[in-house]
Amino acid sequence: MKVTWTYDRGDHRDNHEVDVTEPAALETLLGEIHQAGEPVVITIFSDTTDDPDDLPPGLQVGLGHPTHAFAVHIAGTGGYLTDPTATTPQRGLHFDVGGVPTEYPAEHLRLRPETAIQIAATFVRSDGAPPHVPETSK
Incomplete structure (x- = not known):
């Protein structure tokens, strides 16, 4: 699967793309991204679309905040995953999406970073099956 993420560096965008086939390698990569402490959205997908403006089916994970993260399944029946035991932040948080700082509402940030990483690894392990x-975590 392809894994992409981009940081806004003010005068340029810092784009990254890697191919990952092993869930453990993805966990390591996402752990490193999270530890960098720069909130960013990572997109994980296997298929591309004909329209470069459309997101391919896959998973997006928001990491880099010390205590809050998100995972959203990008598919017709997809949506944000939430852990009922995770606390909701008092306000939305910003994550870089394709190099554009974007605010995510508090209700979408109901995952711990380690849970979001685990969801992403399972997504790769299952070859893109709908995540849960x-x-x-519950």
Whole structure:
């Protein structure tokens, strides 16, 4: 699967793209991105679309904030995943999306970073099956 993310560097965009086939390699990569402490949206997908402005089916994960993250399944029946045991931040948080700082509402940020990483690894392991919050998180 392809994994992409971009940071806004003011005078330029810092684009990244890697191919990942092993869930453990993805967990390591996402852990490193998260530890950098720069909130960013990572897109994970296997298929491309004909329209470069359309998101391909896949998963987006927001990491880099110390305590809050998100995961959203990009598909016709997809949506944001939430862990009922995770606290909701008091306000929305900004994440870089394709190099554009974007605010995500608090209600979409109901995952812990380690849970979002686990969801992403399972998504790769299952070859793109619809993601879910692991039972161990609940």
